[in-house]
Amino acid sequence: MAGNAVINLKNVDVFQQKHLVLSDVNLNIDKGEFVFLIGQTGSGKSSLLKIIYGELHIGNGEGEIAGFDLKKLAERDVPYLRRKLGIVFQDFQLLTDRTIEKNLDFVLKATGWKDKKLIEERIKDVLEKVGLRSKIRKMPHELSGGEQQRVVIARSLLNNPDIILADEPTGNLDPETSEEIVLLLKQISQSGTAVLMATHDYHIIRTLPSRIIKCEAGIVHDDATIN
Ligand SMILES: Nc1ncnc2c1ncn2[C@@H]1O[C@H](COP(=O)(O)OP(=O)(O)OP(=O)(O)O)[C@@H](O)[C@H]1O
Numbered sequence: 001m002a003g004n005a006v007i008n009l010k011n012v013d014v015f016q017q018k019h020l021v022l023s024d025v026n027l028n029i030d031k032g033e034f035v036f037l038i039g040q041t042g043s044g045k046s047s048l049l050k051i052i053y054g055e056l057h058i059g060n061g062e063g064e065i066a067g068f069d070l071k072k073l074a075e076r077d078v079p080y081l082r083r084k085l086g087i088v089f090q091d092f093q094l095l096t097d098r099t100i101e102k103n104l105d106f107v108l109k110a111t112g113w114k115d116k117k118l119i120e121e122r123i124k125d126v127l128e129k130v131g132l133r134s135k136i137r138k139m140p141h142e143l144s145g146g147e148q149q150r151v152v153i154a155r156s157l158l159n160n161p162d163i164i165l166a167d168e169p170t171g172n173l174d175p176e177t178s179e180e181i182v183l184l185l186k187q188i189s190q191s192g193t194a195v196l197m198a199t200h201d202y203h204i205i206r207t208l209p210s211r212i213i214k215c216e217a218g219i220v221h222d223d224a225t226i227n
Helices: 045-052 075-083 100-110 116-129 145-157 175-190 202-207
Strands: 005-016 019-030 034-038 062-065 085-089 163-167 194-198 211-216 219-221
Touching (some): 005 045, 019 045, 045 062, 045 163, 075 085, 145 175, 175 202
Parallel strands (some): 163 194
Antiparallel strands (some): 005 019, 211 219
16 A cells, blocks of 8 residues: 555546446545545445445445455455444444443444453543543433434444544534534544545534545545635
């Protein structure tokens, strides 16, 4: 992989079924970078994220994500690629029938963690990072929307990912809480995890000026600006 890149796409065509959504995508994102992904509804943001997390296969071109060659990625490799990725989506997707601790425990066990002590420590550690150590025994419904989204971010950090992919992570939150969530993601990027965040929220982008990638008319534009 070139230099510090954790996402490297070269001349990639992105298809949904037979429909070419994005053509000739060239994208390089380094370790620790924080990048916004913008574009109108239907412009291909989610499709691009799906290429990165191995949900869609690349047609033409080459891609390397966190050391995985997308051309050679077999179905059985996808879970290993996903462990290098933290995925944060708009709907919180916490398991509603168990505590925050059990939600995190579930993910660790599903990804091969066995040692009880290490599991406990890791859970405390990620909750500390998102400022929710004291909520460990709460049920999801006892938390506010912003707190639930923080738990989702904590969950995404469990396996120490190279990249966090966030698709509209503030879509259900009020402006102030949205800003807190994005600040948290920015802070996480500063400790070395790249963050690629799809958003329609220009207010947030203005508050936290960062590199912007834009999907428009089938093309991905790098270093885009907003009005
Ligand atoms: N599963 C699918 N099968 C066929 N076409 C799809 C599928 N998913 C998305 N598309 C099409 O691919 C194009 C890009 O969709 P995509 O979801 O990537 O856009 P988006 O920029 O993420 O939109 P939004 O902001 O609404 O989430 C659209 O034309 C959409 O209709």
